[in-house]
Amino acid sequence: VVEHTVKGYDRELDTLERRIAEMGGIAEKMVVDAMDALANADTVLAHQVVAVDPRLDALQREIEDLTVMTIARRQPVAIDLRELIGAIRIAGDLERVGDLAKNIAKRTVRIGAEARVPRAIIGLKHMNEVATELLKDVLDAYAQRDEERAREVWERDVELDALEDSVFRDLLTHMMEDPRNISFCAHLLFCSKNIERIGDHATNIAETVVYLVTGQPMPPDRPRGRWDIDHIDIDAAGGDP
Amino acid sequence: VVEHTVKGYDRELDTLERRIAEMGGIAEKMVVDAMDALANADTVLAHQVVAVDPRLDALQREIEDLTVMTIARRQPVAIDLRELIGAIRIAGDLERVGDLAKNIAKRTVRIGAEARVPRAIIGLKHMNEVATELLKDVLDAYAQRDEERAREVWERDVELDALEDSVFRDLLTHMMEDPRNISFCAHLLFCSKNIERIGDHATNIAETVVYLVTGQPMPPDRPRGRWDIDHIDIDAAGGDP
Numbered sequence: 001v002v003e004h005t006v007k008g009y010d011r012e013l014d015t016l017e018r019r020i021a022e023m024g025g026i027a028e029k030m031v032v033d034a035m036d037a038l039a040n041a042d043t044v045l046a047h048q049v050v051a052v053d054p055r056l057d058a059l060q061r062e063i064e065d066l067t068v069m070t071i072a073r074r075q076p077v078a079i080d081l082r083e084l085i086g087a088i089r090i091a092g093d094l095e096r097v098g099d100l101a102k103n104i105a106k107r108t109v110r111i112g113a114e115a116r117v118p119r120a121i122i123g124l125k126h127m128n129e130v131a132t133e134l135l136k137d138v139l140d141a142y143a144q145r146d147e148e149r150a151r152e153v154w155e156r157d158v159e160l161d162a163l164e165d166s167v168f169r170d171l172l173t174h175m176m177e178d179p180r181n182i183s184f185c186a187h188l189l190f191c192s193k194n195i196e197r198i199g200d201h202a203t204n205i206a207e208t209v210v211y212l213v214t215g216q217p218m219p220p221d222r223p224r225g226r227w228d229i230d231h232i233d234i235d236a237a238g239g240d241p
Numbered sequence: 242v243v244e245h246t247v248k249g250y251d252r253e254l255d256t257l258e259r260r261i262a263e264m265g266g267i268a269e270k271m272v273v274d275a276m277d278a279l280a281n282a283d284t285v286l287a288h289q290v291v292a293v294d295p296r297l298d299a300l301q302r303e304i305e306d307l308t309v310m311t312i313a314r315r316q317p318v319a320i321d322l323r324e325l326i327g328a329i330r331i332a333g334d335l336e337r338v339g340d341l342a343k344n345i346a347k348r349t350v351r352i353g354a355e356a357r358v359p360r361a362i363i364g365l366k367h368m369n370e371v372a373t374e375l376l377k378d379v380l381d382a383y384a385q386r387d388e389e390r391a392r393e394v395w396e397r398d399v400e401l402d403a404l405e406d407s408v409f410r411d412l413l414t415h416m417m418e419d420p421r422n423i424s425f426c427a428h429l430l431f432c433s434k435n436i437e438r439i440g441d442h443a444t445n446i447a448e449t450v451v452y453l454v455t456g457q458p459m460p461p462d463r464p465r466g467r468w469d470i471d472h473i474d475i476d477a478a479g480g481d482p
Binding site for chain 1: 309312313316322326409412413416417420423424427430431434
């Protein structure tokens with residue numbers, strides 16, 4: 001009977017992992033598609049990104065329910081409890097990554113036929129490539145419980161912050177050059193912030209992977225706070241063009 | 242022994258509630274202070290807001306640990322499990338409210354002595370008053386397990402969305418009027434988004450209160466998604482000045 005119970009428990013953990021892998025795949029695709037939609041003013045693709053988001057929400061709720069049921073029923077200790085808490089956290093981060101991609105897609109629809117400034121998007125595309133890479137790497141790190149790889153993602157997030165700062169200055173320059181660029185570039189400001197926050201969630205997941213493997217939280221001098229902190233570097237104060 | 246255990250359990254729930262009330266008080270004050278700092282270019286107050294945030298993070302971690310320990314130790318069922326899951330969710334939302342207030346404070350420091358456009362802040366102050374009210378109301382609703390009051394907060398969040406839309410248009414107008422306003426107003430765009438997201442977290446807490454009292458999630462046609470969705474109304478597409 002005990003063995004049966006243990007097997008049932010393993011099955012529950014397996015199901016959790018498969019659901020998280022599914023969420024990861026959907027979130028990654030949303031991030032890529034949202035930027036393609038924005039760059040090509042492709043409102044059809046943008047609507048597809050928006051349409052897929054409820055699936056991510058449903059998976060998150062399923063993972064939460066499964067986890068809570070498992071905790072209450074199995075009374076897990078130490079390492080197993082970490083696995084379960086980790087699953088809830090990662091599902092939460094992936095759900096928010098999907099929301100952020102959805103925001104970019106919605107904004108693409110809202111921008112519509114407004115005067116576009118193609119060269120203003122170049123920086124955002126680069127940011128999005130880095131964010132997609134971080135997300136992919138951290139999901140691999142989770143699948144393989146690879147602490148080193150998770151730490152690399154955690155450290156690389158500063159790249160994205162530096163890029164966002166440069167995109168901010170760039171967009172302001174376009175706005176100052178021609179007032180007709182202002183509305184479009186204002187929308188892009190929000191998109192770049194969304195991409196930066198996708199990186200934050202990849203970083204959160206990296207922290208969760210390290211916690212899963214080591215049982216220790218990341219040191220408090222981490223490059224950024226947990227969850228979706230809209231990061232601003234105070235030391236870079238006042239330097240906008 | 243059973244009675245002793247039950248009393249210990251009640252004590253744990255009491256401690257959780259007190260910690261959440263403490264988090265709520267800190268978060269509320271941060272939201273008010275951040276806007277005062279922004280409106281008065283008060284960098285000293287801004288630094289105080291930033292300095293208080295780690296306390297909020299520590300409380301959230303304490304609440305998470307307490308909750309997980311309680312779930313593992315007491316194997317709670319149904320209503321008690323809801324209380325515990327609810328505590329984790331609300332602590333998460335309050336921690337993020339603090340982050341958003343901190344962002345506004347950091348941006349105040351970053352803006353520094355840049356050319357300010359005082360009339361551009363009026364709309365943001367109004368938004369912040371509404372957000373503060375929603376936050377205060379939803380914390381009262383939680384303390385009293387008042388479903389009706391929670392639903393009112395949930396429904397009033399659309400006010401904040403409408404205000405943000407109007408502030409967006411207003412800021413764009415200031416930018417177009419004079420390129421010297423662009424940098425300052427670009428920072429305010431992010432601040433207004435931060436305030437809108439504070440309202441989103443109040444809405445999340447309202448949903449959690451309804452779930453605590455009724456055991457039912459809110460209907461899927463809620464005015465906004467769960468967590469921190471950077472809300473954009475697709476139907477208002479393309480109408481920017």
